[in-house]
Amino acid sequence: MTVITGKINEIIKPENLVYAKSPLLNDVSMHYCPGCSHGVVHRLIAEVIDEMGIQEQTIGVSPVGCAVFAYNYIDIDWQEAAHGRAPAVATGIKRVMPEKYVFSYQGDGDLAAIGTAETFHAVNRGENIVMIFINNAIYGMTGGQMAPTTLVGQVTSTTPNGRNVDLNGYPLRITELIAQLPGAAFVTRQSVQTPAAVRKTKKAIRKAFEIQAQKKGTSFVEVVSTCSSGWKLSPVASNKWMEENMFPQYPLGDLKDTGRADPDLYKVKG
Amino acid sequence: MAKVRGAVVVDNEECKGCNLCVVACPTLTLALNRNVNNKGYHYSYMENPENCTGCSNCSTVCPDSCITVYRVKVEQ
Numbered sequence: 001m002t003v004i005t006g007k008i009n010e011i012i013k014p015e016n017l018v019y020a021k022s023p024l025l026n027d028v029s030m031h032y033c034p035g036c037s038h039g040v041v042h043r044l045i046a047e048v049i050d051e052m053g054i055q056e057q058t059i060g061v062s063p064v065g066c067a068v069f070a071y072n073y074i075d076i077d078w079q080e081a082a083h084g085r086a087p088a089v090a091t092g093i094k095r096v097m098p099e100k101y102v103f104s105y106q107g108d109g110d111l112a113a114i115g116t117a118e119t120f121h122a123v124n125r126g127e128n129i130v131m132i133f134i135n136n137a138i139y140g141m142t143g144g145q146m147a148p149t150t151l152v153g154q155v156t157s158t159t160p161n162g163r164n165v166d167l168n169g170y171p172l173r174i175t176e177l178i179a180q181l182p183g184a185a186f187v188t189r190q191s192v193q194t195p196a197a198v199r200k201t202k203k204a205i206r207k208a209f210e211i212q213a214q215k216k217g218t219s220f221v222e223v224v225s226t227c228s229s230g231w232k233l234s235p236v237a238s239n240k241w242m243e244e245n246m247f248p249q250y251p252l253g254d255l256k257d258t259g260r261a262d263p264d265l266y267k268v269k270g
Numbered sequence: 271m272a273k274v275r276g277a278v279v280v281d282n283e284e285c286k287g288c289n290l291c292v293v294a295c296p297t298l299t300l301a302l303n304r305n306v307n308n309k310g311y312h313y314s315y316m317e318n319p320e321n322c323t324g325c326s327n328c329s330t331v332c333p334d335s336c337i338t339v340y341r342v343k344v345e346q
């Protein structure tokens with residue numbers, strides 16, 4: 001035990017380090033708004049890849065949306081996909097290089113609107129990829145328009161009086177639908193607004209990557225997220241709004257953890 | 271008696287003043303500075319450094335990875 005008086009400069013020494021920025025996060029500022037959930041999830045992905053020692057074997061596929069520049073931030077190989085097509089691009093990469101760890105990273109507009117077909121079919125094929133889904137219930141990048149996941153009554157720039165079901169339909173719980181598909185191995189919904197929630201999300205991301213190595217099918221990790229700029233709230237108020245309004249509609253927890261279905265169950269008899 | 275003491279170093283220029291670390295700190299160590307950095311943000315700093323236990327809650331929620339945490343057992 002170190003005998004010290006507790007002065008700051010006696011604490012701040014390399015041997016006392018308990019947390020530092022991941023070496024896989026590049027030395028550049030992220031362009032995200034203050035408090036944006038994208039930054040936290042980027043850090044968790046970097047930490048998981050670093051802790052698993054798979055930096056050289058991992059390929060990310062970045063979306064169109066605020067996370068379009070994800071390739072600038074995490075020091076791995078990346079491919080940028082056209083809007084919504086990340087799961088299709090990830091499929092191609094994984095099939096050509098099955099020994100690599102491949103993941104897609106997408107927002108709700110990318111994954112659950114323009115890319116719905118790619119999302120469902122990649123999971124239905126049980127592609128051995130990880131899909132990370134940042135659900136902030138809005139199109140953040142383009143100025144806060146309604147997304148499929150926008151809540152009823154939620155004000156956005158295209159629903160100035162709040163989302164109206166008669167006009168705009170219902171919020172899409174795409175993760176519940178994904179969990180129905182036989183190709184899905186592990187489907188979970190997490191969040192990153194508290195230290196405990198962040199740790200759970202990191203465990204879920206790690207598990208998703210491990211399942212990929214076991215070739216069990218698609219892992220799908222939704223992170224219920226904030227977009228303080230789109231929601232026009234402070235980052236702290238956004239977290240509170242998310243807990244009060246998003247969590248009842250998008251409840252946290254694992255939705256499936258069985259591995260992909262046995263193909264024999266789906267075979268013709270003769 | 272052994273006690274845990276901690277300290278954090280905030281990268282002032284990377285900090286965006288989002289306040290998430292301040293509300294995540296269980297010991298009221300952190301606050302946003304009256305001064306701003308070159309980007310115009312009120313950066314986080316240890317207002318009450320003697321309170322810090324090095325629990326890492328602040329660095330765990332920081333979206334911009336700008337907090338480094340140190341922890342040591344202190345003999346009094």
Ligand SMILES: Cc1ncc(C[n+]2csc(CCOP(=O)(O)OP(=O)(O)O)c2C)c(N)n1
Binds near residue numbers: 067083111136
């Ligand atoms: C083919 C095409 N259609 C529309 C757009 C405009 N656009 C850019 S990002 C985006 C949606 C982004 O929302 P989301 O995926 O939820 O990401 P976020 O920014 O919220 O993280 C849209 C519609 C585009 N770039 N390309």
Ligand code: SF4
Binds near residue numbers: 036038136229
């Ligand atoms: S617009 Fe929203 S999602 Fe995009 S960086 Fe800002 S807070 Fe994040």
Ligand code: SF4
Binds near residue numbers: 276294323326
């Ligand atoms: S390490 Fe813990 S006690 Fe110290 S500033 Fe961070 S949250 Fe507060």
Ligand code: SF4
Binds near residue numbers: 280289328331
């Ligand atoms: S969480 Fe990070 S970016 Fe936000 S105020 Fe604290 S140190 Fe700054």
Ligand SMILES: [Mg+2]
Binds near residue numbers: 108135136138139140
């Ligand atoms: Mg979005």
